[in-house]
Amino acid sequence: MSSVSARQAAIAAVHAWQPVGPRVNYRDTPVGELYGANVFSDEVMRERLSDKVYRALRATIRKGEPLDPEVADEVAKAMKDWAIEKGATHYTHWFLPMTGLTAEKHDSFLTPTGEGKALAEFSGKELIRGEPDASSFPSGGIRATFEARGYTAWDPTSPAFILENPNGTTLCIPTAFCSWTGEALDKKTPLLRSMDAVSKQACRLLKLFGSTASRVTATCGPEQEYFLIDRHFYFARPDLINAGRTLFGARPPKGQEMEDHYFGAIPERVLACMLETEMELYKLGVPVKTRHNEVAPSQYEIAPVFENANVATDHNMLVMETLKRVASRYGLQLLLHEKPFAGVNGSGKHLNWSLSDDEGNNLLKPGETPHENAQFLVFLCAVIRAVYRHADLLRVSIASAANDHRLGANEAPPAIISVFLGDMLTDIVEQIEAGGAKSAKTGGTLKIGADVLPTLPRDAGDRNRTSPFAFTGNKFEFRAVGSSQSIAGPNVVLNTIVAESLDYIATELEKTGKTGEALNPEIQKLLQSIVKECKPILFNGDNYSEEWHKEAERRGLPNRRNTVDSLPDLISPKSIALFTRYGVFSERELHSRYEILLENYKKTIHIEGNLTASIAQRQILPAALRYQAEVAESIGELKDAGVTPPKRQLELLHDLSKTIDDLQTSIAKLNEAIAHDEPGTDTLAHARHARDVVIPAMNAVRSYADKLEGMVADDLWPLPTYQEMLFIK
Ligand code: ADP
Numbered sequence: 001m002s003s004v005s006a007r008q009a010a011i012a013a014v015h016a017w018q019p020v021g022p023r024v025n026y027r028d029t030p031v032g033e034l035y036g037a038n039v040f041s042d043e044v045m046r047e048r049l050s051d052k053v054y055r056a057l058r059a060t061i062r063k064g065e066p067l068d069p070e071v072a073d074e075v076a077k078a079m080k081d082w083a084i085e086k087g088a089t090h091y092t093h094w095f096l097p098m099t100g101l102t103a104e105k106h107d108s109f110l111t112p113t114g115e116g117k118a119l120a121e122f123s124g125k126e127l128i129r130g131e132p133d134a135s136s137f138p139s140g141g142i143r144a145t146f147e148a149r150g151y152t153a154w155d156p157t158s159p160a161f162i163l164e165n166p167n168g169t170t171l172c173i174p175t176a177f178c179s180w181t182g183e184a185l186d187k188k189t190p191l192l193r194s195m196d197a198v199s200k201q202a203c204r205l206l207k208l209f210g211s212t213a214s215r216v217t218a219t220c221g222p223e224q225e226y227f228l229i230d231r232h233f234y235f236a237r238p239d240l241i242n243a244g245r246t247l248f249g250a251r252p253p254k255g256q257e258m259e260d261h262y263f264g265a266i267p268e269r270v271l272a273c274m275l276e277t278e279m280e281l282y283k284l285g286v287p288v289k290t291r292h293n294e295v296a297p298s299q300y301e302i303a304p305v306f307e308n309a310n311v312a313t314d315h316n317m318l319v320m321e322t323l324k325r326v327a328s329r330y331g332l333q334l335l336l337h338e339k340p341f342a343g344v345n346g347s348g349k350h351l352n353w354s355l356s357d358d359e360g361n362n363l364l365k366p367g368e369t370p371h372e373n374a375q376f377l378v379f380l381c382a383v384i385r386a387v388y389r390h391a392d393l394l395r396v397s398i399a400s401a402a403n404d405h406r407l408g409a410n411e412a413p414p415a416i417i418s419v420f421l422g423d424m425l426t427d428i429v430e431q432i433e434a435g436g437a438k439s440a441k442t443g444g445t446l447k448i449g450a451d452v453l454p455t456l457p458r459d460a461g462d463r464n465r466t467s468p469f470a471f472t473g474n475k476f477e478f479r480a481v482g483s484s485q486s487i488a489g490p491n492v493v494l495n496t497i498v499a500e501s502l503d504y505i506a507t508e509l510e511k512t513g514k515t516g517e518a519l520n521p522e523i524q525k526l527l528q529s530i531v532k533e534c535k536p537i538l539f540n541g542d543n544y545s546e547e548w549h550k551e552a553e554r555r556g557l558p559n560r561r562n563t564v565d566s567l568p569d570l571i572s573p574k575s576i577a578l579f580t581r582y583g584v585f586s587e588r589e590l591h592s593r594y595e596i597l598l599e600n601y602k603k604t605i606h607i608e609g610n611l612t613a614s615i616a617q618r619q620i621l622p623a624a625l626r627y628q629a630e631v632a633e634s635i636g637e638l639k640d641a642g643v644t645p646p647k648r649q650l651e652l653l654h655d656l657s658k659t660i661d662d663l664q665t666s667i668a669k670l671n672e673a674i675a676h677d678e679p680g681t682d683t684l685a686h687a688r689h690a691r692d693v694v695i696p697a698m699n700a701v702r703s704y705a706d707k708l709e710g711m712v713a714d715d716l717w718p719l720p721t722y723q724e725m726l727f728i729k
């Protein structure tokens with residue numbers, strides 16, 4: 001009976017929840033005062049560093065210039081003094097290992113003096129380099145063969161910040177994490193490399209347009225979706241605790257079909273939680289901007305104003321972690337999994353992406369003059385070409401066991417990558433392809449560099465929510481990214497594939513030896529050939545439809561339906577050539593990532609399989625058996641009383657015992673599937689086994705368990721139901 005009371009106690013506890021007293025009061029502390037209060041920001045640096053050191057550091061941050069080690073000591077001292085004033089006792093190199101989470105190892109500032117006293121010390125050396133005992137982080141074989149340890153290296157381009165705890169604060173220094181041989185063991189290192197690559201190629205191209213920009217940054221703004229449910233329910237669901245998603249649960253009588261949640265009034269407790277989350281994020285200088293209810297019940301979204309892609313990536317990790325931390329203060333549990341509830345919309349992360357030069361110009365913003373438009377069209381075509389040539393890599397960048405549940409499930413874009421431009425821009429691209437032929441739609445032709453573009457509607461992209469990669473007026477929006485993923489991977493791929501196309505275009509245009517006005521006909525010709533080649537990637541229709549799947553196949557677009565099909569593209573000769581050429585990944589690094597991702601997939605399915613078997617065996621089967629006994633007993637009592645048991649009661653007993661038998665058989669099969677070990681060390685074979693054998697076996701167990709949920713007496717059912725988790729707030 002204990003599990004039953006756990007579920008009922010959960011419901012009672014949710015009802016009994018009392019709001020916590022107001023923690024946030026913007027009247028007393030205006031947002032302006034709070035914002036960035038815990039960031040070692042530009043302002044703080046200007047105040048606390050000498051002019052020379054400040055300028056050296058600025059050059060590193062803005063222009064990507066190498067850091068002069070001599071400045072490190074002064075920066076370290078300023079950082080330490082500032083942090084201690086903010087109550088810090090420890091510092092940590094904060095990094096993004098391949099687990100997809102963040103990692104930190106705290107060191108105290110204190111150094112004993114030997115006279116029973118301790119001094120606060122923090123040198124430039126400690127700022128620049130750390131040596132976490134990192135041998136337990138996944139390295140995909142890189143570290144095993146060389147060095148057991150990795151080191152962390154300060155990333156001055158992402159500001160240090162202070163994490164608060166009721167009992168003290170910690171200085172967090174964003175760092176890259178590498179092996180002693182210099183190979184990347186994290187998500188930040190390749191991101192920084194890819195940002196350099198795209199900057200270099202974009203600047204080359206801009207120069208042809210007469211620009212003096214010396215640095216171009218990838219900008220990004222990730223819209224983060226998530227679920228919040230009451231913690232009492234969460235604690236009564238071992239599947240949510242251990243797998244992040246429900247492995248059981250019959251569809252609730254009311255799902256999201258009423259569409260009454262999207263943009264609806266935010267429940268008070270949730271809003272309180274959002275306000276406190278935002279307050280914490282403001283202190284960390286994370287520019288969160290919008291909040292609203294999402295499509296599914298208990299689903300929400302938070303989105304920041306865009307920033308440089310490296311900082312945005314760090315900030316998105318902070319958003320996820322802060323949400324989680326603050327939610328628990330409100331008795332809520334954050335669910336970041338891509339598909340926590342079957343049959344209910346999952347969560348994604350729309351990654352808005354663009355390029356900006358160091359004068360603040362958005363390179364994907366259609367300009368107002370013919371000259372600006374020529375430049376815009378060149379960058380637009382570079383992105384189209386990049387996605388066309390490397391759709392497979394974009395697909396890899398969003399591949400995970402969790403995201404597999406979402407992609408192509410009529411709620412998220414399919415696994416087929418295509419580009420949405422909207423009608424007007426498509427028409428313009430078609431005019432480019434026609435190379436001066438009359439266009440039926442506008443009655444004119446667009447001459448690159450000579451004509452202005454018609455004004456594009458800003459919301460053009462939002463009309464089609466089914467596209468995985470949409471142009472939305474002045475940026476692209478990559479919509480297939482999973483909610484729990486770091487956005488580093490998708491950013492790395494975007495930056496690198498666009499760098500390659502910019503490189504190609506710059507090389508072709510440089511070859512002509514022309515500049516200024518004379519370049520326009522050359523651009524026209526080049527873009528025409530690019531559009532001709534890459535047109536198959538453009539699609540404005542319904543990406544969910546069956547016709548599109550067929551059409552995409554006709555067009556030869558890759559369709560990697562799941563993670564296991566997708567990952568090998570990461571180590572294809574094309575991928576290796578691309579990433580090594582721009583110095584983003586070495587061949588070994590690619591192989592190591594491939595191994596880690598496959599291994600992750602296999603492990604995830606393995607954990608889910610074990611959980612499914614154990615919950616079915618130890619919670620669901622006993623409940624069903626108890627109910628079966630009750631029904632049998634009541635039939636027996638009828639018989640004892642001389643009443644012939646009615647047919648339907650006998651049928652119920654029969655159905656129950658049959659379903660219980662099916663459940664037990666399916667559990668046995670699942671256990672077999674899990675125990676079966678593919679021979680050898682071929683990770684791909686293991687992952688395939690997980691996909692082809694373990695997942696179907698899990699699904700079978702679930703189907704019988706969910707059927708039982710519809711039969712067994714409610715007071716005996718051990719797991720909080722979908723209805724309870726999603727609708728009791
Ligand atoms: P909507 O999706 O409703 O059109 P916005 O375009 O204002 O809303 O913004 C959506 C997200 O895109 C926000 O996170 C925003 O900061 C981001 N974004 C806007 N412009 C850019 C840009 N140039 N580069 C990257 N992200 C951007």
Ligand code: MG
Pocket residue numbers: 223350477
């Ligand atoms: Mg959007």
